[in-house]
Amino acid sequence: MKKLLYVLLSIYLPVAVSTLSPCPAAAQGDPLPSWNDTAPKKNIIAFVERVTKEGSPDFVPIPERIATFDNDGTLWVESPVYTQVAFASDRVKELAPQHPEWKTQQPFKGILEGDMKAVVATGEKGIYQLVVATSTGMTEEEFEQSVSTWIAQAQDRKFKRHYNELVYQPMTELLTYLRNNGFKTFIVSGGEVGFMRPWAEKAYGIPSEQVVGSTMKTELETRDGKPVIMRLPQISFVDDGPGKPVGIDTFIGRRPILAFGNSDGDQQMLEWTAAGVGQRMMLLIHHTDADREYAYDRTSSVGKLDKALDEANAKGWTVVNMKDDWKHVFAFQP
């Protein structure tokens, strides 16, 4: 949960209004129409053609065509703050009437007064309290309902859009292209699975059973004579950094042949993917587009990309330069 601590710093930062970019009509038959014809697109298509060509030494059988994608900053926007943190902040405000004690208790007091410095000063313990207060002590179905309601209503401050509209169009095209070529696509995110599953299928075509993420401890209880799954106030697994290969191994049980991330939190997932036998493809998004999205990397408090960028350059992993390699970023950009 360290990530959450640092990114709270950047909540509510003033952001520039985005410049709209032109989006030419897709070339007929082009599986990746929102990608420019630069190296990343060529690498991706060449890789997919290699591993799907029957009889070729590089051929990979369909069941082994596992592709894993980070979520925040890889499939949707993570700046200026991870969406799950925005959700937690809104939930604190919503739940505040039932918690009069929050008016005087940090980190809740800070959230309610918009004093993010005070929130951050509470450290990891405070962030932990925030997550516990907003996403546990309820059933999975109750939490799912609260996420679904929020995602349908809340708006991002820069683009004035619902968060599930802030998915990257080139990435949803890539997910579809891979699935059309026999790949099974998975999310492998530091975010909590209960926060992603309610909207991931609609946004990405990725069903809940292919969403791997951090998890809260849960248990079976009986309520009104019916069994329910309760979310307990304890994080049981952190699916970030070295946790990502562990999460993939536990939930998927196979090593991916393609892994796509955007930050140092994805480095071990890409290293583990690369260490497999046979054809492998490792990719990173480099956020270089301050106009259409955001530009950040080595010193960012959210989605820091530093060591993984060096490793990508040293090892020849594919780095997608958002500004140069994508024709447009969002579906709503004309």
Added chain:
Amino acid sequence: MKKLLYVLLSIYLPVAVSTLSPCPAAAQGDPLPSWNDTAPKKNIIAFVERVTKEGSPDFVPIPERIATFDNDGTLWVESPVYTQVAFASDRVKELAPQHPEWKTQQPFKGILEGDMKAVVATGEKGIYQLVVATSTGMTEEEFEQSVSTWIAQAQDRKFKRHYNELVYQPMTELLTYLRNNGFKTFIVSGGEVGFMRPWAEKAYGIPSEQVVGSTMKTELETRDGKPVIMRLPQISFVDDGPGKPVGIDTFIGRRPILAFGNSDGDQQMLEWTAAGVGQRMMLLIHHTDADREYAYDRTSSVGKLDKALDEANAKGWTVVNMKDDWKHVFAFQP
């Protein structure tokens, strides 16, 4: 791991040679040719037709057609001892030359001398030591190799067959029938995932990412400069009894519409399935066939079926009487 303790009692019990049963040719177009035309088969086909009929009020969209199956005693043989316990016993014998101390230490001494009473006397702690000694302290890939090697060589004592031949033919037909009707089939077993994944795809057509089970704690380490997943000597999740709904929620994230088990360890999975909205089907196998397989239920130390059988009868869940409802049990029975 309580199960393991009790079932060790029954290792190496003398068993009767099975009587072969006739297996008439499948009726053309019959999706379940190894099932007799009794109530369970009729219930299953009626259920599948209801939930797949577009426009019907009972229609269930494909992504929600989740079917979960227990493994031991539901998809393959679990008597006279869970196969994973047979594996652990064989591994102890195999590893014994590297562990001279085992000659004098229980539960290893008992395994090596065939003195199962002594093994059982070590209690849960002993069983824990057995599992740790035979399946941790190695990488996932090393363990997978040891399971694959064992499953290709070891033979059951009653049928003189490899364990992966002891899958129930009516159940593999049912898995195929469900998949042909848009269902996604999952294993949800008390067994450890690392023990099931190496052979489940070949035996059942269920890929590793659809195998939910008990898990050992793992971590990412570097060995010879390469990342590996190490299996640590700690059980991190027990996917049995109340753990099954928790495992389904964590790994799959949706409630099944069909759940199939055979013991009290499956009771909560069936209850949780039944508690969902809309069409649901809950099934239990009742092992009633001492000739073709085994007969056991309320007082068995392995696969005990007592409370769940009462609940099935009270609530109208489908109970499959192996002797009466299956034309034959195994593919190798002519």
